[in-house]
Amino acid sequence: MRQAILALGHQILKESCKDLSPELQQPEQLITDMWETMQAADGCGLAAPQIGQPIKLFIVDSQSIYENLDETGRATYFSKGDTGIKETFINAKIINYSEQYWEDEEGCLSIPKLFQPVSRPWQITIDYYNANLEHQVRTFSGTTARIIQHEYDHTRGVLYIDHLKPLTKKIIASKLKKIKKGRVSTSYPIKYQSNNKL
Numbered sequence: 001m002r003q004a005i006l007a008l009g010h011q012i013l014k015e016s017c018k019d020l021s022p023e024l025q026q027p028e029q030l031i032t033d034m035w036e037t038m039q040a041a042d043g044c045g046l047a048a049p050q051i052g053q054p055i056k057l058f059i060v061d062s063q064s065i066y067e068n069l070d071e072t073g074r075a076t077y078f079s080k081g082d083t084g085i086k087e088t089f090i091n092a093k094i095i096n097y098s099e100q101y102w103e104d105e106e107g108c109l110s111i112p113k114l115f116q117p118v119s120r121p122w123q124i125t126i127d128y129y130n131a132n133l134e135h136q137v138r139t140f141s142g143t144t145a146r147i148i149q150h151e152y153d154h155t156r157g158v159l160y161i162d163h164l165k166p167l168t169k170k171i172i173a174s175k176l177k178k179i180k181k182g183r184v185s186t187s188y189p190i191k192y193q194s195n196n197k198l
């Protein structure tokens with residue numbers, strides 16, 4: 001079932017999430033809900049806290065991005081042989097970051113209509129469980145690695161705007177205020193925090 005996405009201002013987006021314990025929680029429904037919610041919102045990634053579940057679980061779809069790029073775009077944003085992923089990450093931990101960084105614009109379904117350049121490592125290695133609860137250790141790069149890092153941050157209570165330079169933060173402060181107050185319209189269901197202290 002599609003869920004509403006929590007907007008910037010909700011406390012849960014700032015919290016460090018808990019591990020999912022498969023013996024206690026059945027993640028299937030949550031995973032299904034997350035894919036439906038993300039696809040309906042035209043997103044390329046979504047983390048469980050964004051739909052109100054403070055659990056270390058996120059999904060990434062870089063395959064749709066790959067499919068919509070021309071050859072030049074694919075060569076810029078993806079490593080050779082990488083055609084993107086549609087993957088679920090449970091209890092993930094990034095265990096290695098490349099020294100090479102690159103900048104690209106990011107957005108977030110919880111921060112509608114704002115896009116800002118963020119610098120991140122080009123390649124990462126991540127330890128996680130997939131949707132079938134199989135243990136994985138895989139290395140990703142380019143846009144795939146960028147989305148993974150963005151979603152992984154969500155499970156630690158970090159948003160991409162937290163990575164911006166102080167001056168940029170000042171420039172976008174009024175836009176963020178508008179979002180927190182719910183003065184932005186979206187094509188997908190979103191929950192704004194009421195009674196927000198600004």
Ligand SMILES: [Zn+2]
Pocket residue numbers: 107108109110150154
């Ligand atoms: Zn996000």
